[in-house]
Amino acid sequence: MKEQFYAKMFKIRKFEETLLELFSQNKLTGTTHTYLGQEATAVALMNNIREEDYIFSNHRCHGHFIAYSDNAEILLAEIMGKKEGVCLGRGGSQHLCYKHFFSNGVQGGIVPNATGIAFSTKIRNEEGITAVFIGDGTLGQGVVYESFNMAVLYSIPILYIIEDNAYAMTTKTEEGVAGSIVARAEAFGIKTNEVESNDVEELNKIFENACEYVRNEKKPFCQVIHTYRLGPHSKGDDFRSKRELEIHQQKDPILILKQRISEEIVNSIEKQVCKEIEEAVRRCDNFETYNGGMSYIEKDINTFCQESILNNKSEKCVVQLNIGLDKAMREDDNIIILGEDIKDPYGGAFKVTKGLSEKYSNRIIGTPISEAGFIGMGVGLAMNKMKPIIEIMFGDFISLGFDQILNHATKYNWMYANQINVPLLIRVPMGGGRSYGATHSQSLEKYYIGIPNLTTIALSPLHNVTLLIQRIFQNITSPILLVENKKMYSEKQYVVQNDKVGNFYVEESKKLYPVISLTLDNEAIADAVIITYGAMTSLALGVAEKLMVEEEMVVNVLVNTSIAPLEVEDLIKFTGDTKHIVTLEEGTKRLGWGAEVVSVLSEKLKNRTFIRVASEDSVIPANGLMEKEVLPTVEKLYEQIRSVYYE
């Protein structure tokens, strides 16, 4: 065993030293965070890890990776940006995925993901535990504690490993971490252990106990290891004194173990490892350099769908939504809902999940007020075959989970060379008009629609919401943001019969998430077209009717199901030769959804005029009359269209 430990630790050491050398010779670009001096921790843990277990790592992941995979070459190829790398060169030094190993570069963000995967193994009755590494500096992140809390509340089998290597970049542990590290985990009721050691054999026993506890008790455990980083944080950024380094070099984990193995064996291991690393460098150097064709996510093409999404039942939106969730959950055991106060008898702030916890008691998870934490848990659940739904109580609070959506949920599939999917649905009740004021009334989707690999869908009064929910779950492979407008919940959906709703003729593109076109005169070329989505649909239809009656104008309305990505070809087709194009959204105007629609269409269509109607660029006031002045209204839309028409 000693020899095997030595071989792995020495491999990590040699690998990291080689990397620094390659950087100094300008043979590598980008960044790196070497694991010099901490080798014993990773090697000891991995000795207690089984094939079915999951590992989450951070920016300082090379040592963890080599200890896990025993494969330096695929890591080097990745760092060199070669397609033979673990993630085809897309991830680089900090973003690795291999079998059950994942790493990411935003401090703390992986902790709820790891907790989520661990939760999935529990729900799915799978063997296996999850271990996640964080550094002392990462204890500054709130999402770590949100995860600790939920791990205890849901009794999740996860091992939190805190590697206190004395520094976070240039900040000493005591300058960044107040109080005691173990006390932080203990405050949540997590069993902990703390050791100061670079002795791999001692650490092996420590991890044997820790893993055994998590495996047998199926509960979280927190292991704190006090160690020391012997190398720079990254490269060329070491300001520590020679004296300080010398003291810690005496406690070098390689030296400690070396003394227990015969010189002959040590020499033979070192020779073998050096050869392997040299060979890896030579081979990776010779791998072809990137020559194009796979550097970005392929365009998201909305697939063909024959079945209509238009509503034909006289039901309230909230009822259809509830039935849709119920049906989807009945059809697919992997669907689980997480959110605040979503269980019965309350059933969520807008009653969308009412009755579901009685039917699916283990699959409706009431959460603490931890949006980043439970969105992050949802990401982890989705990484292991589940299809989580996250309910955000008020859409305004989704901002707390922005990092999880931007840097985790939407990145993993592509960054990890398509090795995993993240089929995660986040439901966000948006919108104002109810005098709820600045932080409970916003339409924030514009801040999300620019995120690559995120699909944003909006419920409108025209949709058969039950069917839309089922459709989403029959097709979901990547994160979807579902924009629901609070004002719609208690209103009845429009009933479309014989391709008509009221006086409007209705047509939809044959897509999974179609564009729906409405016109009062299906023979004329319209004078103007309003391009919109969601609850603004009713405002647009009202104005179109008013303009027809009062001005004899034909104004068509295009309702987008997918607001990002846009169905550009369908928008162009339905716009036809109409000259005046008006975008309508409830979010604020500056750099909004309408700006994107206008840009895209103006690149394709000639000789048109464009107007954007949206909320004022302001904070939403609570006073109902003041709120009306901020939000789009019938009067504003009507006047804008009239003025452009008569210009």
Ligand SMILES: Cc1ncc(C[n+]2csc(CCOP(=O)(O)OP(=O)(O)O)c2C)c(N)n1
């Ligand atoms: C959210 C976030 N903030 C800042 C950084 C930049 N950064 C990278 S590593 C690091 C220090 C991390 O310290 P620690 O958690 O102790 O891990 P160590 O580097 O010591 O292994 C910082 C600040 C980051 N990657 N993510």
